[in-house]
Amino acid sequence: MQIFADALMGMATLGAAIYCFVLSRRLKRFNQLESGMGGAIAVLSAQVDDMTKALNRAQATAAGSAQQLGAVTERAEQAAQRLEIMLASLHDLSDEDAEARRHRTVRRRARPANVEAAE
Known part of the structure; x- marks a missing residue:
């Protein structure tokens, strides 16, 4: 049971890391002064x-x-x-x-x- 909980926790951590990476890329594009929303x-x-x-x-x-x-x-x-x-x-x-x-x-x-x- 402990191994199952650790595996579930590891997958949740991996999912959160991917989610943070995607948000980071979107925020960079959003704040670009030339073409993004920051420029507007x-x-x-x-x-x-x-x-x-x-x-x-x-x-x-x-x-x-x-x-x-x-x-x-x-x-x-x-x-x-x-x-x-x-x-x-x-x-x-x-x-x-x-x-x-x-x-x-x-x-x-x-x-x-x-x-x-x-x-």
Whole structure:
């Protein structure tokens, strides 16, 4: 019985050694940088770094654009307030003041080209 147990233990040890050898070869192929999964992981890692840099640049550009948009919006609001004040002041003018301020337009007829000026 002891011999049978030792033989069974030896076969199990031999099976475990073969299993470890196969796993070792697969792991080496998996980690090869040129053709294996290690290469794919390295490429994806580089792409993630590039995308992170691009995202940071885009965020900085967006922040600058937001500041410019805020400044332009503020100027537009100030201009709108000035226009509202001007319109309100125009409504306050009476009709007589408006008539006095109205400019007169004079239309002149075009002169024919063949008429000479008097000397």
